[in-house]
Amino acid sequence: MKQIPLGRTGLIVSEICLGTMTWGSQNTEAEGHAQMDMALEEGANFWDTAEMYPVNPVKAETVGRTEEIIGSWFAKTGRRNEVVLATKVCGGGQNAVRDGAPMTGAIMREAVEASLRRLRTDVIDLYQLHWPNREAYHFRDIWTFDPRGQDPNAVTEHMLDMLETADDLIRAGKIRHVALSNESVWGAAKWLALAEARGLPRMMTVQNEYSLLCRQFDSDWAEFSVMEEMPLLAFSPLATGLLTGKYAGDATPPGSRRSLNPTLSGRLTPRSLEAVDEYVAVARRHGLDPAQMAIAFCGTRPFPAIPIIGATSTDQLRVCLGASDLRLSDEVLADIDRVHRRFGQPY
Numbered sequence: 001m002k003q004i005p006l007g008r009t010g011l012i013v014s015e016i017c018l019g020t021m022t023w024g025s026q027n028t029e030a031e032g033h034a035q036m037d038m039a040l041e042e043g044a045n046f047w048d049t050a051e052m053y054p055v056n057p058v059k060a061e062t063v064g065r066t067e068e069i070i071g072s073w074f075a076k077t078g079r080r081n082e083v084v085l086a087t088k089v090c091g092g093g094q095n096a097v098r099d100g101a102p103m104t105g106a107i108m109r110e111a112v113e114a115s116l117r118r119l120r121t122d123v124i125d126l127y128q129l130h131w132p133n134r135e136a137y138h139f140r141d142i143w144t145f146d147p148r149g150q151d152p153n154a155v156t157e158h159m160l161d162m163l164e165t166a167d168d169l170i171r172a173g174k175i176r177h178v179a180l181s182n183e184s185v186w187g188a189a190k191w192l193a194l195a196e197a198r199g200l201p202r203m204m205t206v207q208n209e210y211s212l213l214c215r216q217f218d219s220d221w222a223e224f225s226v227m228e229e230m231p232l233l234a235f236s237p238l239a240t241g242l243l244t245g246k247y248a249g250d251a252t253p254p255g256s257r258r259s260l261n262p263t264l265s266g267r268l269t270p271r272s273l274e275a276v277d278e279y280v281a282v283a284r285r286h287g288l289d290p291a292q293m294a295i296a297f298c299g300t301r302p303f304p305a306i307p308i309i310g311a312t313s314t315d316q317l318r319v320c321l322g323a324s325d326l327r328l329s330d331e332v333l334a335d336i337d338r339v340h341r342r343f344g345q346p347y
Contacts (some may be wrong), residue, residue: 001043001324006084007231007304009177009204011125013046013084015299016324017233019310020047024065025054026255026312032069033076035317040082042321048207048233048308050088050130051115052097056260060096064118071120086126086233087115088181088207092133102133104158105165112174127166127175128207131182133158138182138209140266140347142216159191163200170201181207181233185220192228203230210234210305212243212279212294212336213272213346222303231304238309238320240264242272243294245280255312267347275343282335293332295323300333 002015018039023032039047052058053066067087074080089111092102101107115124131138134155137145166178180188180203191203206225210217210232217225217232225232238244240257242264250273252258258268283290298307311317328336 001321003043003045004306006046006126006306007204007229008202009126011084011177013306014044014324015306016044016295016321017046017048017086017306017308018044019235019308020049020066020070021053021055022310022312023054023069024062025056026257026260027054029069029072031313032066033073034314035311036070036073038314038317039321040079042324044321044324045082046084046086046306048086048235050090050128051111052088052090052094052130056257058094058096063097064114067115067118071118075120080121084125085119085121086128086179087119087124088128088130091129091131091182103129103162105161108162108165109169112169116174123173124175126177126179126205127169128179128181128205129162129183132184132187134187136182136184137216155190156194159194160198160200163191163195163198166201177201177204179203179205179207179233183208185224188224188228188230205231205233207233207235207308209236210298210307211237211239212297212340213239213267213275213343215340215344217303217305218301222301225303225305229304231306232301234298234305234307237295237298237307238291239267239272239276239294242267242276243279244291245276247273248277248280269347271343272346275339275346278339278343279336282332282339285335286329286332288326288332289319289322291319292323292326293328295320296326296328297336300328 003012004015006013049066089108090097093100135147169175178201195202280290283293295307298305309320
């Protein structure tokens with residue numbers, strides 16, 4: 001698998017990132033270990049997790065279990081040094097983690113220490129803030145997004161607290177880089193401006209949702225990403241499985257994410273099913289696997305993007321990893337563009 005620079009970090013990572021959020025709920029420890037074995041064999045050395053994982057659903061009794069599964073694999077194999085590892089501190093509002101407390105520097109210190117113990121490692125390569133303390137437009141909240149009422153001074157104080165804590169943790173050798181997730185362009189610009197003015201660590205990447213069905217990153221974020229060399233780590237490039245076509249005809253395959261989350265967190269709509277049918281038809285017309293086409297699409301964008309893939313079986317993972325060998329033709333991209341212009345924001 002092709003290896004590429006990760007923005008300004010100096011890290012070299014695989015062009016596809018392995019997601020882990022089903023390990024400990026939909027997947028057993030043994031299945032998680034098998035996925036890690038396969039990913040590394042195929043050259044996917046960039047892995048993403050979070051303290052709150054697994055999901056579907058997030059439960060207080062399973063918080064941290066995914067990190068534990070990764071840690072047990074590191075302990076068993078001794079291959080920690082072959083992996084570029086990313087994890088996240090939970091934001092406020094997730095009641096299963098610290099009763100929904102918003103992020104602070106003190107919480108970040110506590111979370112890093114807990115993740116290091118679970119992961120059985122001395123250092124985290126990329127430490128991400130899972131979502132901002134502020135009002136955000138991700139996860140279908142774009143329809144009601146209202147940023148009024150936020151206190152700019154409080155936002156600045158919070159950001160400085162987090163950046164100063166990140167600086168301490170980097171100096172202590174506990175994390176290498178700090179990064180964003182579910183963030184806005186304004187937020188990212190503010191983080192960078194404060195860091196530059198105070199000589200504090202720069203936010204290196206952003207992990208936002210991106211797929212053929214969710215392309216909010218294509219405008220202001222695209223420009224920011226290029227100009228500031230802040231790569232997108234694109235989560236849900238298959239739109240939680242929709243773009244595989246497995247939910248066609250409003251189906252719910254046994255054991256699928258939809259069997260646990262009937263609306264796929266608001267992604268499953270009549271309009272999105274129509275769009276999926278057309279994208280799958282494009283793939284079939286060109287002799288492509290729909291999932292591989294959707295993942296490979298991320299690599300065609302005019303901004304640096306690394307798709308984060310997730311699977312609940314090694315068969316699914318093998319298909320997703322195979323997207324690294326696929327380069328989409330101009331004809332495929334033209335057909336994709338025609339569908340996108342008809343289904344700009346299907347959920």
